[in-house]
Amino acid sequence: MHGTIRAKMKKVIESVWRANLKLNEAGLTPLTWGNASQIDRARGLIAIKPSGVTYEKIKKEDIVLTDTSGTIIASRLRPSSDLASHLALYHAFPSVGAVVHTHSAFATAFAQACLPVPCLGTTHADYSPCPIHVTDPMTPSQIRTDYERHTGEMIVKKIRQLKLVTTQCPFILAAQHGPFAWGKDAAEAVENAIVLEYLCKMAFVTYVMKGKLKSIPQVLIDKHFFRKHGIHAYYGQQKVKGRFKIS
Amino acid sequence: MHGTIRAKMKKVIESVWRANLKLNEAGLTPLTWGNASQIDRARGLIAIKPSGVTYEKIKKEDIVLTDTSGTIIASRLRPSSDLASHLALYHAFPSVGAVVHTHSAFATAFAQACLPVPCLGTTHADYSPCPIHVTDPMTPSQIRTDYERHTGEMIVKKIRQLKLVTTQCPFILAAQHGPFAWGKDAAEAVENAIVLEYLCKMAFVTYVMKGKLKSIPQVLIDKHFFRKHGIHAYYGQQKVKGRFKIS
Amino acid sequence: MHGTIRAKMKKVIESVWRANLKLNEAGLTPLTWGNASQIDRARGLIAIKPSGVTYEKIKKEDIVLTDTSGTIIASRLRPSSDLASHLALYHAFPSVGAVVHTHSAFATAFAQACLPVPCLGTTHADYSPCPIHVTDPMTPSQIRTDYERHTGEMIVKKIRQLKLVTTQCPFILAAQHGPFAWGKDAAEAVENAIVLEYLCKMAFVTYVMKGKLKSIPQVLIDKHFFRKHGIHAYYGQQKVKGRFKIS
Amino acid sequence: MHGTIRAKMKKVIESVWRANLKLNEAGLTPLTWGNASQIDRARGLIAIKPSGVTYEKIKKEDIVLTDTSGTIIASRLRPSSDLASHLALYHAFPSVGAVVHTHSAFATAFAQACLPVPCLGTTHADYSPCPIHVTDPMTPSQIRTDYERHTGEMIVKKIRQLKLVTTQCPFILAAQHGPFAWGKDAAEAVENAIVLEYLCKMAFVTYVMKGKLKSIPQVLIDKHFFRKHGIHAYYGQQKVKGRFKIS
Numbered sequence: 001m002h003g004t005i006r007a008k009m010k011k012v013i014e015s016v017w018r019a020n021l022k023l024n025e026a027g028l029t030p031l032t033w034g035n036a037s038q039i040d041r042a043r044g045l046i047a048i049k050p051s052g053v054t055y056e057k058i059k060k061e062d063i064v065l066t067d068t069s070g071t072i073i074a075s076r077l078r079p080s081s082d083l084a085s086h087l088a089l090y091h092a093f094p095s096v097g098a099v100v101h102t103h104s105a106f107a108t109a110f111a112q113a114c115l116p117v118p119c120l121g122t123t124h125a126d127y128s129p130c131p132i133h134v135t136d137p138m139t140p141s142q143i144r145t146d147y148e149r150h151t152g153e154m155i156v157k158k159i160r161q162l163k164l165v166t167t168q169c170p171f172i173l174a175a176q177h178g179p180f181a182w183g184k185d186a187a188e189a190v191e192n193a194i195v196l197e198y199l200c201k202m203a204f205v206t207y208v209m210k211g212k213l214k215s216i217p218q219v220l221i222d223k224h225f226f227r228k229h230g231i232h233a234y235y236g237q238q239k240v241k242g243r244f245k246i247s
Numbered sequence: 248m249h250g251t252i253r254a255k256m257k258k259v260i261e262s263v264w265r266a267n268l269k270l271n272e273a274g275l276t277p278l279t280w281g282n283a284s285q286i287d288r289a290r291g292l293i294a295i296k297p298s299g300v301t302y303e304k305i306k307k308e309d310i311v312l313t314d315t316s317g318t319i320i321a322s323r324l325r326p327s328s329d330l331a332s333h334l335a336l337y338h339a340f341p342s343v344g345a346v347v348h349t350h351s352a353f354a355t356a357f358a359q360a361c362l363p364v365p366c367l368g369t370t371h372a373d374y375s376p377c378p379i380h381v382t383d384p385m386t387p388s389q390i391r392t393d394y395e396r397h398t399g400e401m402i403v404k405k406i407r408q409l410k411l412v413t414t415q416c417p418f419i420l421a422a423q424h425g426p427f428a429w430g431k432d433a434a435e436a437v438e439n440a441i442v443l444e445y446l447c448k449m450a451f452v453t454y455v456m457k458g459k460l461k462s463i464p465q466v467l468i469d470k471h472f473f474r475k476h477g478i479h480a481y482y483g484q485q486k487v488k489g490r491f492k493i494s
Numbered sequence: 495m496h497g498t499i500r501a502k503m504k505k506v507i508e509s510v511w512r513a514n515l516k517l518n519e520a521g522l523t524p525l526t527w528g529n530a531s532q533i534d535r536a537r538g539l540i541a542i543k544p545s546g547v548t549y550e551k552i553k554k555e556d557i558v559l560t561d562t563s564g565t566i567i568a569s570r571l572r573p574s575s576d577l578a579s580h581l582a583l584y585h586a587f588p589s590v591g592a593v594v595h596t597h598s599a600f601a602t603a604f605a606q607a608c609l610p611v612p613c614l615g616t617t618h619a620d621y622s623p624c625p626i627h628v629t630d631p632m633t634p635s636q637i638r639t640d641y642e643r644h645t646g647e648m649i650v651k652k653i654r655q656l657k658l659v660t661t662q663c664p665f666i667l668a669a670q671h672g673p674f675a676w677g678k679d680a681a682e683a684v685e686n687a688i689v690l691e692y693l694c695k696m697a698f699v700t701y702v703m704k705g706k707l708k709s710i711p712q713v714l715i716d717k718h719f720f721r722k723h724g725i726h727a728y729y730g731q732q733k734v735k736g737r738f739k740i741s
Numbered sequence: 742m743h744g745t746i747r748a749k750m751k752k753v754i755e756s757v758w759r760a761n762l763k764l765n766e767a768g769l770t771p772l773t774w775g776n777a778s779q780i781d782r783a784r785g786l787i788a789i790k791p792s793g794v795t796y797e798k799i800k801k802e803d804i805v806l807t808d809t810s811g812t813i814i815a816s817r818l819r820p821s822s823d824l825a826s827h828l829a830l831y832h833a834f835p836s837v838g839a840v841v842h843t844h845s846a847f848a849t850a851f852a853q854a855c856l857p858v859p860c861l862g863t864t865h866a867d868y869s870p871c872p873i874h875v876t877d878p879m880t881p882s883q884i885r886t887d888y889e890r891h892t893g894e895m896i897v898k899k900i901r902q903l904k905l906v907t908t909q910c911p912f913i914l915a916a917q918h919g920p921f922a923w924g925k926d927a928a929e930a931v932e933n934a935i936v937l938e939y940l941c942k943m944a945f946v947t948y949v950m951k952g953k954l955k956s957i958p959q960v961l962i963d964k965h966f967f968r969k970h971g972i973h974a975y976y977g978q979q980k981v982k983g984r985f986k987i988s
Binding site: 367368369370373438441442445448449450451452453455456457463464466467470474481482483484 | 771772774791792793794818819822844846847849850851852853854855856878879881884885888917918919945948949
Binding site: 120121191194202203204205206209216220227234235237 | 277278280297298299300324325328350352353355356357358359360362384385387390391394423424425451454455
């Protein structure tokens with residue numbers, strides 16, 4: 001029976017497996033840090049990296065399946081200890097199809113500094129018209145009990161509070177902790193995690209040279225974001241119908 | 248007929264294809280960012296990277312041909328969305344044979360900071376006797392309509408305003424956006440893009456250590472530039488007759 | 495007889511050999527710098543890198559065995575000149591099973607600046623609930639006589655003075671010199687050396703962006719450290735019984 | 742006859758060829774920048790990199806031989822345009838057996854900032870008991886005529902002025918230009934060039950964190966330098982008889 005479920009989830013498992021390899025290849029996740037997951041909303045199943053396994057050793061069979069409450073299904077390993085953070089995002093936002101968490105160096109340093117990054121240039125605007133936001137710090141009781149769930153919920157809270165749309169705000173920094181990114185599938189979530197790290201690296205250099213972090217004009221942000229995303233997009237090879245369909 | 252045109256443009260297509268691979272290999276263009284093109288002025292044709300295609304997947308057949316108005320010729324994919332920026336440079340400067348645009352980290356950060364870089368050392372002078380200039384920011388209407396063409400025209404405007412010669416000023420930073428470089432062919436344009444990123448990285452370290460960005464003396468700039476370029480050049484293996492003939 | 499002893503120590507020799515390769519692969523030890531050792535407490539023997547040998551050339555046969563006084567046993571090469579520093583740690587702390595010393599760039603720079611690093615984020619807390627401490631500078635007479643032994647003893651002194659537990663404080667910076675890390679075996683000591691370098695790199699960026707180095711709350715430190723270490727750990731695949739059993 | 746001379750110089754040619762490959766591999770010389778040479782004092786011949794040739798394409802046959810006046814001998818390519826700088830060092834210092842010049846990023850940035858680097862830690866002291874010095878800027882007439890020879894002579898002048906011994910001071914920064922390193926043979930000169938870049942990178946981080954560049958005590962410098970160099974050295978595998986015999 002395990003075999004049947006895993007067979008049905010073959011594509012999602014492979015997508016998550018590839019995403020985890022890609023994360024490591026891109027240098028975002030030293031050692032066993034970080035994790036990627038993807039949800040199959042029709043089946044109510046999530047595929048996620050196993051906890052504490054070295055990237056070069058992860059096989060497709062190691063990818064863990066759980067239901068949307070986090071119960072392990074048809075898997076022999078334990079899921080990433082950050083599963084509950086991913087679940088909070090899946091529960092809150094139907095458009096989130098995959099979640100990635102890393103400790104990539106520059107993004108984590110900005111999370112440590114609790115410093116949001118405005119849109120400093122068109123590289124940022126190509127991926128998001130919003131700043132890189134930072135969640136509020138958690139209370140001691142949120143940390144002590146259900147810490148991973150609360151980590152996810154602080155992200156949800158910040159996105160709701162600012163009335164952000166997750167397809168337009170594809171990443172955030174968890175205060176004192178590190179970056180989270182998402183997308184329609186694991187490949188897109190990984191791409192957003194790569195972009196987030198790159199934007200923070202450039203923000204660092206920009207800040208050192210300029211002494212401040214100042215947003216570019218809204219009209220330029222909109223131009224770049226909407227030439228790549230949404231119904232008027234003209235970047236890439238395929239007709240773009242919905243938001244975030246980047247070819 | 249498509250085959251005939253592409254056969255005639257074989258060398259230029261291959262030059263552009265190699266340049267795009269090299270850009271990625273040099274780490275200047277994460278993901279699908281950046282693009283290289285080359286013009287065949289005799290034929291009035293331009294070869295350019297297709298839009299939104301991953302570097303490791305680009306084949307020679309994917310390189311797009313257009314005429315000098317930007318109309319696609321004998322190609323199955325859409326050209327880079329930055330084509331109009333490249334065209335503006337080809338139209339304005341007969342000596343520009345190829346154009347490269349990247350989002351390389353340090354150069355983009357300087358473009359975000361809108362910070363020109365004077366000639367800080369002989370590494371810079373070996374490639375250009377001019378500072379790395381930054382274009383003026385665009386007006387909202389320039390951004391809203393024909394944005395990519397205006398991006399190129401702001402570069403043209405800055406070069407003309409400062410009476411620069413494109414063979415002596417082989418790169419520029421588009422304000423709030425990122426670096427552009429050019430050369431007699433795509434290989435040279437890529438080399439200039441690599442140099443630009445390297446100069447910005449060193450300018451960053453120099454600025455942190457010195458607290459300012461100060462040009463070296465003109466006599467030293469001239470010595471280095473003209474030992475490599477122009478009729479009195481003595482660097483490299485081949486007789487140098489025209490400017491920018493680096494062996 | 496040499497063969498017999500080395501045969502019995504085969505696993506430890508292999509562990510040290512792999513650790514030295516890994517150190518170099520991780521970019522922590524340019525040229526011939528740095529060294530890793532591991533102790534077999536039952537046999538009273540230590541396996542350590544030979545002095546001044548290039549990493550790519552080290553063979554298992556080159557790994558040097560010594561007794562706990564530092565006398566060479568069944569080996570044809572001289573041990574690392576830092577052996578006496580390792581011995582001081584093995585003598586003082588029964589829980590230290592392996593020691594690693596590197597000149598990794600960011601950690602060494604913090605050692606040069608004599609700057610301790612508080613726990614700035616959860617990446618740090620995942621590995622240690624303590625700051626990265628710096629030893630006191632040595633006196634001229636400590637430097638002149640038995641310098642390497644004194645280097646180790648200054649580490650021991652600092653750990654005792656602060657009443658630290660070596661399984662909770664797996665690394666330190668030797669003032670004006672560079673980083674030392676340890677663990678239950680050479681693989682774990684190398685992992686801690688990698689983490690130490692990464693934490694210092696992120697501390698550098700955090701400091702530049704924030705203007706200070708400020709610890710995260712103790713409750714968050716404890717949460718992260720104890721979900722990975724100790725009897726209540728729930729990170730990784732294996733039952734965690736003792737401290738520092740990371741799967 | 743060409744063949745005979747090159748056959749006699751086979752080992753030196755190979756040493757220079759390997760050194761140039763290693764320079765590039767170590768990331769110190771982007772594109773065609775930088776060069777390494779070695780002198781055979783008995784034969785009065787120098788082997789040096791050809792000018793403007795890409796590193797991955799250099800073959801042993803391309804290495805240029807010259808006599809000590811710089812006249813090309815038994816070679817088909819032109820020597821590096823920096824040959825005269827190398828010659829100045831060979832003429833002044835009998836103990837210099839090889840010279841390396843690079844544009845490695847951090848060392849070049851310090852040369853651009855005209856900033857000497859005191860001995861900030863033991864990594865530096867392991868290679869030199871002296872600061873990293875910077876030459877004085879050249880006069881316009883020195884730049885205009887025999888520029889490369891004057892570049893070398895400004896290095897000689899600085900070393901003599903400070904009464905430095907070239908075996909103890911294995912590198913320097915040419916003001917507004919970049920780093921030079923030397924050694925008994927090309928391999929050692931390359932090692933010193935790698936160390937110089939690494940020291941400047943760490944000096945950058947140390948300066949940012951500490952706000953100043955301050956030397957460690959002389960007693961610690963001497964301890965580290967003389968445990969590796971000179972008659973009392975005890976680092977490495979071989980008996981050390983002369984200075985700079987690092988095994």
